[in-house]
Amino acid sequence: MIKWGLERLDELIVLIGSAQESHTLSNPFTAGERIEMIRNVMRAEGIPGDRYYLVPIPDILMNNVWAYHVKMYVPSFEAVIARNPLVLRLFKEAGNEILIPPSFNREKYNSTLIRKFMITGEEWESLVPEQVSSFIKSIKGDERLREIVGSDKR
Ligand SMILES: Nc1ncnc2c1ncn2[C@@H]1O[C@H](COP(=O)(O)OP(=O)(O)OP(=O)(O)O)[C@@H](O)[C@H]1O
Ligand SMILES: NC(=O)c1ccc[n+]([C@@H]2O[C@H](COP(=O)(O)O)[C@@H](O)[C@H]2O)c1
Numbered sequence: 841m842i843k844w845g846l847e848r849l850d851e852l853i854v855l856i857g858s859a860q861e862s863h864t865l866s867n868p869f870t871a872g873e874r875i876e877m878i879r880n881v882m883r884a885e886g887i888p889g890d891r892y893y894l895v896p897i898p899d900i901l902m903n904n905v906w907a908y909h910v911k912m913y914v915p916s917f918e919a920v921i922a923r924n925p926l927v928l929r930l931f932k933e934a935g936n937e938i939l940i941p942p943s944f945n946r947e948k949y950n951s952t953l954i955r956k957f958m959i960t961g962e963e964w965e966s967l968v969p970e971q972v973s974s975f976i977k978s979i980k981g982d983e984r985l986r987e988i989v990g991s992d993k994r
Pocket of ligand 1: 922
């Protein structure tokens, strides 16, 4: 998705959503850990650091003002790239131009499924970039996820 965006725009602001969350089933990793993973992949893919910003955005309780909340954290921008229907709706209502990228084999590359495989012990490593699987293993992130959901063997 980032490569798709960089073919169309000079710079990207990549939002790290639900940045306040970590150690949960849907967001097991801290915003900082997610930043490290993305940067490791960007470096490996040869994407220069001056073509993207990574901005962590904590959730808020009011969907209606979320797009304005995001704008408070980021430099000015031309368009929003997203596929999440709620994100698209909220930015459209806030008057922003929208770009919807294609789905790249989304049935396979799906975070919920990848986290499920980490829990059940099925092979998940090939579904993420090598830099991401090695980082997750270095912080024992798969073990963390299993402990959170109570499926750890101990
Ligand atoms: N294969 C893909 N093709 C196109 N867009 C994708 C693809 N994978 C992820 N995305 C987009 O990237 C964003 C992050 O998706 P990802 O599956 O990593 O996490 P998520 O949306 O938080 O899902 P989950 O709820 O499963 O954790 C979403 O906006 C999604 O639409
Ligand atoms: N009210 C809110 O805080 C609000 C509204 C819409 C999206 N979001 C966040 O935006 C992100 C959207 O994620 P994806 O684009 O990866 O599906 C999530 O982290 C979600 O929590 C937050």
